[in-house]
Amino acid sequence: MSPMQNSYLTQSGTRRGLLAWVLSTDHKRIGLLYLVSVLSFYTVGVLLGLLMRLELLTPGKTIVQASTYNAFFTLHGVIMIFLFVIPAIPAIFGNFFLPILIGAKDVAFPRLNLLSWYFYIGGAILVVTALFAGGGPPDTGWTFYVPYSLRSGTNVSLAVFAAFILGFSSILTGLNFVTTIHRMRAPGMRWMKMPLFVWSLYATAWVQILATPIVGITLLLVILERLFGVGLFDPAKGGDPILFEHLFWIYSHPAVYIMILPAMGIITEIIPVFARRTIFGYKAIAYSSIAIAALGSLVWGHHMFVSGQSYTANVIFSLLTFLVAIPSAIKVFNWVATLYKGAIDTAPPFLFALAFIFLFSIGGLTGLIQGALSVNVYVHDTYFVVGHFHYVMFGGTGFAFFGGLHYWFPKMFGRMYSKGRATVALLILFVGFNMLYFSMFLLGLQGMPRRYYDYLPEFHTGHVVATVGSWVLVAGLILMFANLLHALRKGEKAEDNPWGGKTLEWRIASPPPPENFEEVPVITSGAYDYGAR
Amino acid sequence: MFPDAASTFASPVDGAFLFITAICVFMLALITFLMVFFTIKYRRTRHPESENIEGNLLLEIVWTVIPTILVTAMFYYGWIGYREMVNVPEDAITVQATGRMWSWLFEYENGRKSDTLHVPVNRPVWIKLVSVDVLHSFYVPAFRIKKDVVPGVDNSLWFQPDEIGSYDIFCAEYCGTGHSAMLSKVDVMPEKDFQAWLEGAGAPAPLSGKELLKAKGCRGCHSLNGPSLVGPSFRGIFGRREKVMTGGREQEVVIDEAYLRRSMLEPAADVVVGFPPIMPSQKGVLSEEELVAIIEYLKTL
Numbered sequence: 001m002s003p004m005q006n007s008y009l010t011q012s013g014t015r016r017g018l019l020a021w022v023l024s025t026d027h028k029r030i031g032l033l034y035l036v037s038v039l040s041f042y043t044v045g046v047l048l049g050l051l052m053r054l055e056l057l058t059p060g061k062t063i064v065q066a067s068t069y070n071a072f073f074t075l076h077g078v079i080m081i082f083l084f085v086i087p088a089i090p091a092i093f094g095n096f097f098l099p100i101l102i103g104a105k106d107v108a109f110p111r112l113n114l115l116s117w118y119f120y121i122g123g124a125i126l127v128v129t130a131l132f133a134g135g136g137p138p139d140t141g142w143t144f145y146v147p148y149s150l151r152s153g154t155n156v157s158l159a160v161f162a163a164f165i166l167g168f169s170s171i172l173t174g175l176n177f178v179t180t181i182h183r184m185r186a187p188g189m190r191w192m193k194m195p196l197f198v199w200s201l202y203a204t205a206w207v208q209i210l211a212t213p214i215v216g217i218t219l220l221l222v223i224l225e226r227l228f229g230v231g232l233f234d235p236a237k238g239g240d241p242i243l244f245e246h247l248f249w250i251y252s253h254p255a256v257y258i259m260i261l262p263a264m265g266i267i268t269e270i271i272p273v274f275a276r277r278t279i280f281g282y283k284a285i286a287y288s289s290i291a292i293a294a295l296g297s298l299v300w301g302h303h304m305f306v307s308g309q310s311y312t313a314n315v316i317f318s319l320l321t322f323l324v325a326i327p328s329a330i331k332v333f334n335w336v337a338t339l340y341k342g343a344i345d346t347a348p349p350f351l352f353a354l355a356f357i358f359l360f361s362i363g364g365l366t367g368l369i370q371g372a373l374s375v376n377v378y379v380h381d382t383y384f385v386v387g388h389f390h391y392v393m394f395g396g397t398g399f400a401f402f403g404g405l406h407y408w409f410p411k412m413f414g415r416m417y418s419k420g421r422a423t424v425a426l427l428i429l430f431v432g433f434n435m436l437y438f439s440m441f442l443l444g445l446q447g448m449p450r451r452y453y454d455y456l457p458e459f460h461t462g463h464v465v466a467t468v469g470s471w472v473l474v475a476g477l478i479l480m481f482a483n484l485l486h487a488l489r490k491g492e493k494a495e496d497n498p499w500g501g502k503t504l505e506w507r508i509a510s511p512p513p514p515e516n517f518e519e520v521p522v523i524t525s526g527a528y529d530y531g532a533r
Numbered sequence: 534m535f536p537d538a539a540s541t542f543a544s545p546v547d548g549a550f551l552f553i554t555a556i557c558v559f560m561l562a563l564i565t566f567l568m569v570f571f572t573i574k575y576r577r578t579r580h581p582e583s584e585n586i587e588g589n590l591l592l593e594i595v596w597t598v599i600p601t602i603l604v605t606a607m608f609y610y611g612w613i614g615y616r617e618m619v620n621v622p623e624d625a626i627t628v629q630a631t632g633r634m635w636s637w638l639f640e641y642e643n644g645r646k647s648d649t650l651h652v653p654v655n656r657p658v659w660i661k662l663v664s665v666d667v668l669h670s671f672y673v674p675a676f677r678i679k680k681d682v683v684p685g686v687d688n689s690l691w692f693q694p695d696e697i698g699s700y701d702i703f704c705a706e707y708c709g710t711g712h713s714a715m716l717s718k719v720d721v722m723p724e725k726d727f728q729a730w731l732e733g734a735g736a737p738a739p740l741s742g743k744e745l746l747k748a749k750g751c752r753g754c755h756s757l758n759g760p761s762l763v764g765p766s767f768r769g770i771f772g773r774r775e776k777v778m779t780g781g782r783e784q785e786v787v788i789d790e791a792y793l794r795r796s797m798l799e800p801a802a803d804v805v806v807g808f809p810p811i812m813p814s815q816k817g818v819l820s821e822e823e824l825v826a827i828i829e830y831l832k833t834l
């Protein structure tokens with residue numbers, strides 16, 4: 001089949017070795033740069049999470065002091081959110097596949113694309129520096145709430161500046177994608193013919209462009225306040241801590257959709273391919289992405305129901321929060337309907353998609369529970385919330401990312417992994433995941449507050465189950481990545497179209513040639529036209 | 534699953550929770566069942582020829598409209614329960630709760646102060662929330678209430694306990710190293726006992742130095758047995774030589790009564806080298822008798 005000679009992996013340019021990668025403007029190489037760097041930081045985030053769970057195995061001190069534990073959860077949050085969940089799918093799979101999926105040779109601004117990776121690495125280096133420099137690792141939580149973040153003697157300014165830089169990486173990626181989708185589609189690739197992953201990236205890109213600058217400015221203001229005491233947020237100087245919460249969540253809630261929309265996009269690609277039939281409700285899925293991005297920008301106040309925000313604001317934010325659930329529900333129903341009368345192949349990417357639907361549904365439905373005002377007063381800032389967002393961010397985005405990795409792996413590297421081992425890894429992951437995070441719902445309902453180093457004896461059982469779950473989960477992760485790493489070197493050669501997909505990436509060689517297409521493709525059929533075979 | 538229910542808010546909160554959860558469980562079961570059922574029924578080995586159904590407008594409308602009705606009902610249930618939490622009854626007893634890193638202090642209108650909250654059963658209580666430093670959050674799971682304690686902002690909450698007993702108070706908003714040690718108790722007492730307590734009868738003997746260290750949250754940062762936590766350990770503190778930073782200059786001091794007193798009232802004045810200058814002042818928190826009791830106790834360690 002595809003000769004390995006002329007692929008983007010082996011192409012010979014003017015530069016050699018590592019330089020041929022870190023100076024490449026090829027969207028596929030940049031995608032791989034992101035893959036390696038994002039997964040490295042993911043590993044660090046997972047290790048921090050494991051250490052947190054280990055500390056919580058017993059009440060009181062298990063392995064570290066309170067201040068160290070507080071640094072653990074801060075860095076776990078910062079790394080997982082800014083270095084893993086936000087960039088993972090757009091920066092890796094978006095970069096790699098967006099141009100191919102619309103029949104283009106590259107993104108609109110290849111150099112800007114490389115620059116965004118350097119911003120990412122620059123931000124990441126700052127995060128790592130914040131760990132070791134002078135004041136010690138930041139201990140504010142990833143939310144950097146004032147006034148504590150103004151008083152803490154730890155490296156808060158550095159960590160905040162890192163998040164600021166990472167924001168630029170995200171904005172540039174978004175800009176690039178919007179322009180690429182508008183300007184670079186192949187002839188015949190009308191909007192309603194685009195693969196739905198592209199639609200989801202499009203909606204995401206707008207949120208990245210519009211919302212990220214707000215958090216950028218907010219974080220700069222925190223630095224100004226720390227250095228010069230300008231008195232914007234510090235109540236001691238007449239500032240308003242609630243203002244910070246508003247500014248922070250105006251970005252950070254939409255950021256949740258930056259994290260979940262591309263994940264939904266991947267699931268929408270996987271399901272029709274393995275059901276070998278057309279997607280059910282193409283337009284409903286495409287428009288619901290836009291609806292989520294738009295409505296999702298108006299619900300940030302649901303993080304502040306007990307902050308002292310006005311009664312009227314609370315009522316409005318609660319109502320809007322319930323409404324934003326509807327487009328997500330529409331997607332889930334359309335995915336399930338796509339299985340109806342399909343010809344289903346239960347290969348690993350498909351099983352990851354099923355796991356995603358189940359876990360994401362739990363995440364979304366528990367979001368409804370917290371959206372109700374009276375219940376929110378009870379569960380806000382408890383483990384219930386921690387369970388909820390791990391179901392959405394890890395069970396949702398994480399599992400979709402793994403699903404995408406297994407779906408596109410043969411295309412990206414031209415080799416196939418062991419499907420049996422991948423399935424076993426998924427099962428272990430699934431069991432560990434639910435042990436770890438479902439216990440958190442129960443702990444939260446019992447009244448266990450979050451960000452607690454120590455806890456009362458009645459919470460012990462829940463914490464033990466969660467910690468054991470974290471070990472099972474990590475065992476699954478290790479098996480999954482070991483299987484893929486093994487396949488990189490020893491895997492069988494993959495076919496050009498191992499799953500029988502209809503989107504454009506499956507029409508080119510595995511791994512893709514440097515320029516993607518020998519000639520510009522002309523699109524005559526939809527992305528999911530399994531009828532016209 | 535829930536902890537004790539001891540206030541009038543428990544039933545609307547738990548009711549709304551159960552209503553929403555019941556719908557959610559049903560939805561999840563439906564989605565999961567269909568997903569698994571279709572996957573088994575239409576697996577490729579059994580059902581090799583798929584049908585390309587592109588969509589169905591009626592279905593799209595149905596599964597948009599029904600969820601909209603359901604979530605509106607959920608919103609409504611949450612809202613009516615919450616409405617009660619906002620309207621403070623006129624006859625409520627007022628208590629001021631002050632949060633500081635990392636302890637609570639409750640003050641009654643007659644001047645009575647206490648580290649634990651005491652309230653009469655079946656009477657509304659209005660808690661005014663004051664923070665002297667960073668964000669905290671006043672949380673009593675058994676009462677199903679919570680509100681952030683924000684410096685410079687007049688937050689408050691109310692509740693009406695309906696079960697006699699002792700319940701946990703947590704700080705629910707992260708506030709630094711001692712966050713998880715910022716605990717207290719609320720004692721719900723019969724009306725008569727409460728009045729007696731409020732008048733000072735049956736007031737417990739003043740706390741010993743050892744008890745004070747615990748009640749005021751000192752031990753979140755200072756160990757009694759040697760290891761350094763956020764601050765230096767109390768073991769052997771009296772008479773110890775310590776390098777301290779005084780106004781940006783390093784000097785060596787011998788820890789005596791005057792130093793201990795100053796460290797509690799003006800903690801930023803001489804900070805032991807190697808530790809962050811984060812200790813909150815105890816001015817107005819500790820009475821003169823309590824200061825003396827603590828210093829006397831520290832001498833024995």
Ligand SMILES: [Cu+2]
Nearest residue numbers: 253256300303
């Ligand atoms: Cu949110």
Ligand SMILES: [Cu+2]
Nearest residue numbers: 704706708712
């Ligand atoms: Cu706290």
